[in-house]
Amino acid sequence: MMNSTHTNSTRYTSLTPDIRRQLAAIVGPDSLIVDQPELLEPYSHDEISGGGHTHLPEAVAFPRDEAAIRQLVELANRERFPVTVRGGGTGLAGGAVPVRGGLVIAMERLNRILDIDPDNFTVTVQPGVIVKELNDRLAETGLTFPCFPISYERCSIGGNVATNAGGGKAVKYGVTGRYVLGLRVVLPTGELVELGGKLQKNVTGYNLLPLLIGSEGTLGVITEITLRTVPLPTERQDLLALFPDTRSAIAAVPSLIARTGIVPASIEYLDRLSIQVTSRFLHDDLDYHDCGAALIFSLDGFSAERVAQDAERLRAFVLAHGAIAIEEGQTPERRERLWRVRRNLAKAFRSFSDFQTCEDISLPPARLPDMLEELQHIADEFGVQIASFGHAGDGNLHPRVVAPPDWTAARWRRELPLILAAIYRRTAALGGQLSGEHGIGEKRRDFIGLTVPAPALALMRAIKATLDPNGILNPDKILPAD
Numbered sequence: 456m457m458n459s460t461h462t463n464s465t466r467y468t469s470l471t472p473d474i475r476r477q478l479a480a481i482v483g484p485d486s487l488i489v490d491q492p493e494l495l496e497p498y499s500h501d502e503i504s505g506g507g508h509t510h511l512p513e514a515v516a517f518p519r520d521e522a523a524i525r526q527l528v529e530l531a532n533r534e535r536f537p538v539t540v541r542g543g544g545t546g547l548a549g550g551a552v553p554v555r556g557g558l559v560i561a562m563e564r565l566n567r568i569l570d571i572d573p574d575n576f577t578v579t580v581q582p583g584v585i586v587k588e589l590n591d592r593l594a595e596t597g598l599t600f601p602c603f604p605i606s607y608e609r610c611s612i613g614g615n616v617a618t619n620a621g622g623g624k625a626v627k628y629g630v631t632g633r634y635v636l637g638l639r640v641v642l643p644t645g646e647l648v649e650l651g652g653k654l655q656k657n658v659t660g661y662n663l664l665p666l667l668i669g670s671e672g673t674l675g676v677i678t679e680i681t682l683r684t685v686p687l688p689t690e691r692q693d694l695l696a697l698f699p700d701t702r703s704a705i706a707a708v709p710s711l712i713a714r715t716g717i718v719p720a721s722i723e724y725l726d727r728l729s730i731q732v733t734s735r736f737l738h739d740d741l742d743y744h745d746c747g748a749a750l751i752f753s754l755d756g757f758s759a760e761r762v763a764q765d766a767e768r769l770r771a772f773v774l775a776h777g778a779i780a781i782e783e784g785q786t787p788e789r790r791e792r793l794w795r796v797r798r799n800l801a802k803a804f805r806s807f808s809d810f811q812t813c814e815d816i817s818l819p820p821a822r823l824p825d826m827l828e829e830l831q832h833i834a835d836e837f838g839v840q841i842a843s844f845g846h847a848g849d850g851n852l853h854p855r856v857v858a859p860p861d862w863t864a865a866r867w868r869r870e871l872p873l874i875l876a877a878i879y880r881r882t883a884a885l886g887g888q889l890s891g892e893h894g895i896g897e898k899r900r901d902f903i904g905l906t907v908p909a910p911a912l913a914l915m916r917a918i919k920a921t922l923d924p925n926g927i928l929n930p931d932k933i934l935p936a937d
């Protein structure tokens with residue numbers, strides 16, 4: 456098997472005056488930032504909390520079309536400088552951080568919806584389109600891209616494809632990859648490939664789409680996306696069920712789908728710590744007093760009667776499975792009320808500690824109760840708090856590790872890798888993986904070997920080396936140093 460030709464020690468060219476002139480000639484001087492640290496700074500990080508994952512690029516280019524992207528990538532490959540693609544910058548794995556400097560290609564000006572095709576149930580977009588804007592436009596035609604992250608007001612569809620983003624509705628609708636029918640991609644050597652199209656079925660040759668989906672900008676720059684859409688549900692009803700403890704809340708989830716046949720769009724889980732911290736932060740007046748854990752359900756469909764019937768059956772089911780209170784949300788305002796704690800969790804936790812990390816482990820859904828117990832043991836072992844919340848319906852948990860107030864930055868830096876290794880090892884022992892939707896990026900690359908076996912990692916390295924022989928595209932991401 457071919458070995459990686461580029462490693463942590465790969466030497467890259469810095470952006471010489473001549474390269475800068477060529478960059479300016481490609482995108483235009485007004486579409487290039489160089490030598491202005493305060494303007495480069497927003498492109499030095501994504502939204503990871505806890506610090507540590509920042510690096511200034513030498514330049515940021517704002518191309519307006521695919522031709523300019525090809526020229527930028529060809530130049531980088533010829534001159535050997537690193538290139539990092541950036542969508543909305545809302546990533547939580549450091550994927551868009553230019554860890555080796557060089558050029559950031561910001562996709563924000565490739566923001567056109569090119570074609571809405573209701574007859575084929577497709578939409579074709581440029582990658583910089585913000586997901587909320589896409590869905591607002593699709594709604595005018597009664598269609599939707601149903602699988603979108605909670606960050607949908609700021610993240611780009613290109614970023615969603617590059618991370619294979621999930622989100623709150625994956626139980627019913629799956630993750631982004633399920634909707635990607637076609638891609639145009641600039642490879643790290645500058646060639647353009649077109650994969651798929653408006654076809655609902657296609658087994659013509661190797662299926663390369665899934666290789667690009669979730670590749671976190673390491674195998675190609677996505678320049679155009681054709682998505683399958685679905686009819687936009689007209690009816691929705693949400694329920695917030697409060698449980699006395701974690702085990703009863705989580706245990707209700709698998710049997711709900713199996714026994715009732717109801718498949719909610721969302722089943723979100725929050726533990727006691729998440730609820731307490733966030734409801735206090737928000738001065739929320741919903742009565743969470745006796746609540747040890749909560750589930751939020753979202754039901755949608757096209758018949759008000761059917762959705763109401765499902766809500767009634769769901770209500771009866773959770774009450775029979777230990778729920779101590781239920782709040783219902785039929786109007787948009789009331790629904791927002793039920794989701795308020797879930798949506799504001801990150802903000803609430805960030806308000807009281809600089810030292811925290813939000814993880815993204817993925818487990819067979821039935822192993823969630825065991826993992827939650829393991830997390831409590833890890834919290835006790837290291838003397839930290841671990842709040843857990845996430846997408847209970849699809850086994851994707853976001854444990855948030857928070858340092859005690861008396862920990863120094865040095866202590867956090869020392870302990871964090873040990874805590875993460877403990878979480879990932881126990882995840883692996885339960886048949887899980889490091890990331891369900893946020894990706895590996897820079898943040899988790901040193902840990903990937905804990906859950907991905909060596910032969911699979913070697914295959915990944917061989918693919919990277921084949922597509923990117925000079926290692927110019929998003930270096931030092933996903934794969935650990937050799």
Ligand SMILES: Cc1cc2nc3c(=O)[nH]c(=O)nc-3n(C[C@H](O)[C@H](O)[C@H](O)COP(=O)(O)OP(=O)(O)OC[C@H]3O[C@@H](n4cnc5c(N)ncnc54)[C@H](O)[C@@H]3O)c2cc1C
Pocket residue numbers: 501502539540541542543544545546547549550551562582603604605606609610611612613614615616617618619620621622623671672673675676677678801892893896929
């Ligand atoms: C408050 C909050 C809530 C979130 N909720 C969710 C959630 O529910 N589900 C979920 O999955 N994620 C969630 N995320 C994480 C994040 O929003 C997603 O990973 C999202 O898909 C990133 O999109 P982006 O446009 O911001 O990408 P960026 O952060 O800009 O980039 C992410 C990665 O994609 C690559 N990339 C971006 N565009 C391209 C392109 N055109 N071609 C090739 N590579 C590209 C980058 O190089 C990088 O590796 C959340 C984040 C925040 C801050």
